[in-house]
Amino acid sequence: MxxxxxxxxxxxxxxxxxxxxxxxxxxxxxxxxxxxxxxxxxxxxxxxxxxxxINRIPGLKYIREENAMLCLGAATTHYDIESSELVKSKIPMLCQVAASIGDLQVRNMGTIGGSLAHADPAADWPAGMLATEAIIVIQGPEGTKNVPAKDFFMGLYTTALAENEIITEIRIPIPEGNIGTAYAKCVQPASRFALVGCATIISKNNGLCDRVKLAFTGVSVNAFCDEAVEHALTGHAPDVDNITIAAEKAAINVDVLSDHFASENYRRHLAKVYAKKALMEAANNL
Ligand SMILES: Cc1cc2nc3c(=O)[nH]c(=O)nc-3n(C[C@H](O)[C@H](O)[C@H](O)COP(=O)(O)OP(=O)(O)OC[C@H]3O[C@@H](n4cnc5c(N)ncnc54)[C@H](O)[C@@H]3O)c2cc1C
CATH class of the missing domain: 3.30.43.10 (Uridine Diphospho-n-acetylenolpyruvylglucosamine Reductase, domain 2)
Structure with missing residues (x-):
């Protein structure tokens, strides 16, 4: 074509x-x-x-640590992130997100900035950005602004980006303490996009989860943090019983997509299954 x-x-x-x-x-x-x-x-x-x-603009492809943040240039490729020792040592879930995207050719060309700007409802990065509470740095004719990921994704292929603006950087707070992270993805076998993708970060203090972040992609028109799951596990030990109870709350009050790949009921079911998978893996990484 x-x-x-x-x-x-x-x-x-x-x-x-x-x-x-x-x-x-x-x-x-x-x-x-x-x-x-x-x-x-x-x-x-x-x-x-x-x-x-924008590929020839110097200074748009980098991965570095600055002021307790992981800073990714917008033109950094999925493969650069997947293979970064720095990212792996700070927030390993982000390497899992990158490695799950398409195939090697897609990961060698595709960029994190392009993926966020495109905001495909089944794209992997939006879940990773929400779970890590990333900040999207946007430059336009009026200057630069920092948009939290929770305010960036606004609907189907719709973001807070204006048509004369460019994403220049993604800034991700490096979580502290005893943390476990994971990304669990149900892959649509033809496209490799997420039927359901679940990104999570949990931290444990005195045997209990003191912070739980869990975000889905593929489930609804845009990625979202599932606060019902987060609240259900916060304050509880990250064991199989508590994780099972929390995961059952997944996608409860959410308008779930239905299309020729998966019905609404099946996606809702997958959300629970993949929330449990992600939380169990994160708990095992604590
Ligand atoms: C076969 C195949 C399989 C794929 N599988 C997956 C998958 O499993 N998971 C997944 O998440 N994605 C998948 N993708 C999509 C892939 O990750 C894309 O690379 C990504 O969505 C877009 O990034 P890009 O750099 O290619 O952007 P482009 O295609 O160049 O641009 C996409 C949009 O973003 C805008 N844009 C680009 N950069 C910026 C910027 N810095 N600031 C503002 N706007 C910008 C462009 O103008 C355009 O509107 C797949 C793609 C293909 C072809």
Whole structure:
């Protein structure tokens, strides 16, 4: 399939990319890994007149620790994150999220910034970002703003990003104390996207969970933190009985997707199963 005609432009700075976005408005699109945008263009679901390539902008691909935060440049690839010893040592669940995406070719090209901006309801990163309480750093013509992940995902393919803005960085607080993390994903076998993906971080103090974060992707129109599960386990020992009780609360008060891959009832069932899997794995990692 062949996309509509478009102009291709390499941006050399973030400011230059923003200038193109301002000049061309909704006719311009940023090009990162191209692994969501180009398929959409080939299907004529997206028909930008101007493609602004951000891959050559120096300083958008990095992974570093700064002020108790993991800082990821927006153009960092899934594979860079999957294989980062720093990420693995601080929040291993993020390496699991990255490693679960598509295949090696997709992970070598696709970027975390592109995935967050695209906000596919079945994408893996949104769950990881919500569970870690990540901050999305966004630059636009008016300057820079920091948007917490919980305020970023707003609906089906819809985010807090304006059309003349670019994600430059993702900042993830490094959790302290005795923590366990995990990502459990039910893979849609053809696309490799998540039928249901569950990211969790728990921390234990004096034998009890003093903090539980658990977020789903694939279940609803956008990723979300499941507060019912979080509350049910907080203050309790992370053992199989308590985890089973907490996981039963998964996706209870949520509008669950139903499509040709999985019915609403099946997805709701999977949410409970994968919440339990993720929590058990995280508990075993404490
Ligand atoms: C075969 C296949 C399997 C896949 N499997 C999975 C999977 O299992 N799980 C999963 O999560 N994803 C999967 N993906 C999607 C993949 O992860 C994409 O790489 C990702 O969703 C988009 O990242 P990208 O860098 O390719 O962005 P692009 O495709 O280049 O861009 C996507 C959108 O984001 C915008 N954008 C890009 N970068 C920025 C930025 N820095 N700031 C603002 N806007 C930006 C673009 O303008 C565009 O609208 C799969 C893709 C394919 C082709």
């Amino acid at each position: 062949i996309p509509n005609k478009f102009d291709y432009q390499k941006a050399t700075t973030v400011e230059e990319a923003i200038e193109y976005l301002v000049e061309y408005g909704d006719e311009a699109k940023l090009l990162a890994g191209g692994h969501s945008l180009l398929p959409a263009m080939k299907l004529r679901l997206n028909n930008p007149v101007k493609l602004v390539d």
